[in-house]
Amino acid sequence: MKLLLAEDEKELSNALVAILKHSSYTVDAVYDGQDALDYILTSDYDGIIMDIMMPHLEGTEVLKIIREKGISTPVLLLTAKSETEEKIKGLDLGADDYLTKPFEMGELLARIRAMTRRKADFAPNNLSCGNLELDRASYELKTPGHEPVRIVGREFQMLEMLMETPGRVVSVDSFMDRIWADGEADVNVVWVYISNLRKKLSALEATCEIKASRGVGYSMHEKV
Structure with missing residues (x-):
């Protein structure tokens, strides 16, 4: 199963990539919103984990663009506690779930499993x-x-x-x-x-x- 991780905090990104790969996921990691958009438009992912606050393009902007293009890949947003309005905006734009920093790695993995299961459940025959x-x-x-x-x-x-x-x-x-x-x-x-x-x-x-x-x-x- 292939995931895209868009997180501009490189130390956190490196830790998440190590854990996801240990859990048998294939992971592409990017550090800004424009790169995230470019990867999504040219690759096929089972799920996207994306921070809201990123350089060049915010996560909600990337989400809006890909949903307008008909890309339905599940998206899990990573947010800071203070970003309540951005969480609501992200869900309204088509995010599947969000997770507030700091979070337990076990919860992240559970959220990923849940959103990728939903993708399989709703995939058209x-x-x-x-x-x-x-x-x-x-x-x-x-x-x-x-x-x-x-x-x-x-x-x-x-x-x-x-x-x-x-x-x-x-x-x-x-x-x-x-x-x-x-x-x-x-x-x-x-x-x-x-x-x-x-x-x-x-x-x-x-x-x-x-x-x-x-x-x-x-x-x-x-x-x-």
Whole structure:
């Protein structure tokens, strides 16, 4: 499970990263709001832990932007005791939970488990883009008038990442971190799988396509 930690107090950030990694999470750590936004827009996370008061962009500003873009990744805000109004603002903007500093590490881990469980509970069974539908239960890829194609394994995982938020760029590093976490594959394997998926979309006469953003990653878009 992959988390983003956005916390500008580097000593606290280092301690949290060590504990989260010890608890079997993969963690990216950033120290300001702009970097947090850049990482969220180009990577795929199971949860985000974000301090409210950060340089460049505050946590609530980052939250507002990602929710407006349709990114529903669970967000846990870290707040100081004096930031009551900011807590309310964060919850109104779509934060899933907040934790007041100082906090016990055990409580942080419990809050993370709770919010990532909620994400799984509310994840839709079907993902769609244009006339294309991916059934997460049956692993079938469908378009009207065509026989469904069963898609499994890493191809399914890649397509799921692309279709969770159509239009959002998924970086090659995100694919590698999530699907080839053992680090044994070369990054070129991503292109091979993308090529195979494109052939399946073409055979199904899908009205959406996988686009490449040179040097950044891939995204799913409806054809114009």
